Amino acid sequence: QVQLVESGGGLVQAGGSLRLSCAASGHMFSRFAMAWFRQAPGKEREFVAAIRWFGGSTAYADSVKGRFTISRDNAENTVYLQMNSLEPEDTAVYYCAAGLSALGQNAIDYAYWGQGTQVTVSS
Numbered sequence: 769q770v771q772l773v774e775s776g777g778g779l780v781q782a783g784g785s786l787r788l789s790c791a792a793s794g795h796m797f798s799r800f801a802m803a804w805f806r807q808a809p810g811k812e813r814e815f816v817a818a819i820r821w822f823g824g825s826t827a828y829a830d831s832v833k834g835r836f837t838i839s840r841d842n843a844e845n846t847v848y849l850q851m852n853s854l855e856p857e858d859t860a861v862y863y864c865a866a867g868l869s870a871l872g873q874n875a876i877d878y879a880y881w882g883q884g885t886q887v888t889v890s891s
Contacts, residue, residue, distance in 0.1 A: 770794040777885030788849040790864030801869040806860035815873040
């Protein structure tokens with residue numbers, strides 16, 4: 769069993785930055801991938817970024833490439849999402865996810881989910 773706890777959300781002005789953290793506990797399998805998804809009101813949950821727990825390969829949604837960076841600290845069992853140049857369209861609840869996924873970009877690829885953290889970007 770894997771537990772995920774997100775933190776770091778908040779309110780920021782357009783153009784600003786935030787760093788989200790996802791603390792994982794439980795057994796992290798070597799083939800695990802970790803991902804961030806987001807869901808805005810009235811919209812479906814969408815993929816943001818993913819990283820392999822071992823190896824560090826990454827994948828990004830086109831909408832965040834060049835602005836967001838996903839990273840992990842294996843020793844701390846923590847995954848981060850550094851978000852720069854934030855836009856009002858980035859406003860959403862951000863979820864951390866884990867699963868035996870080859871950097872999948874669909875929610876069904878991930879078996880474990882955190883409770884989410886709200887990110888609000890004002891214009």
